Amino acid sequence: MYIEPRPVVKVSKSSKIIIIGQAPGTKVHASGIPWDDASGKQLRKWLSVTDQQFYNTNLFGIIPMGFCYPGKGKSGDLSPRKECAEKWHEPLFEKLNNVDLVLLIGQYAQKYYLKEKVKSTLTETVNHYKEYLPRYFVMPHPSPRNRFWLKKNPWFEEHVIPDLQKRIHKIIG
Template sequence: MTDLSALIADVRGCRLCEQRFAATETAHAPQPVLRAQPSARLLIAGQAPGMKVHHSGKPFTDPSGDRLRDWLGLDAETFYDETRVAILPMGFCFPGYRKGSDLPPPAICARTWRASLMDRLSDVRLTLPIGGIAQRWHLGVTSNVTQTVANWRDFLPDALPLPHPSWRNTGWLKRNPWFADDLLPVLRARVREVLDA
């Protein structure tokens, strides 16, 4: 079996979607963004990098990352310690825009890489699937994000589903105060428990 570092190098060299991305409004080249080491105990499974992350080459280097780190109760140093925290979005490249909105990640990315990567992350104790695509893959749910996140207790202790931390979800957060009141304290405690073990 290929070790994780070699597999990540293969992912970073992936060009499966090169023509697809060249045909988007942003006409960009693939740039897979992911972080992981075999010792990681926390897995953040997002959707796909945005344009800012595409340019930085580092996940969650945008306001969504600031909000996510606040939700988790982690400073940037801990968040980016890939020996403890793996960050593997469902699509590793920025998928581009259509009419000003991010496109969904191409399904071929997860089909090609995800199972092999997950097989090599055997120390993960908590998975945080962010958004519907990640929740369907990791939790096997068919419900929408609000229903899945509202049922967060059903997935403990191994997973906690989250909405996307984007500013676009500020209205969702206001309409669902239970997320901050009930889920976030448990999330922070579980993250600390997993990382401190």
């Protein structure tokens, strides 16, 4: 089944925090609103921000690794299409004047931006999040599918999330 491309990107020159996730899922593809799903609800909870703050492009810019829904695979959505990040990320970042922090959500964003500095597993990368500061803040994807990862790694919500929230609120005021 062919799905018409529908890029989902939301950013302005004045965005202070850039969120780089994977690619839109079916619900986001249908609505055209980034993070308009259960993952987005969890992400806003982790960031401790309102919907109004989250969708204010003066505060947050949203640039996924793949701009369009990549299609369905055997165990979930397919990987983000590589050509989006390769073609559009650098030109977009060249236009951004105000970025204080880039959130790298999930392994695709982390591998792309951290390159050889990424650890061998997502858990190890997230556990060493302070190594990537002050530019990048690494985190797992907030998908409900990751509930087992969260249960297995309680340190993330106990220690990493409070640090993330403190940094977010310092930046957005």
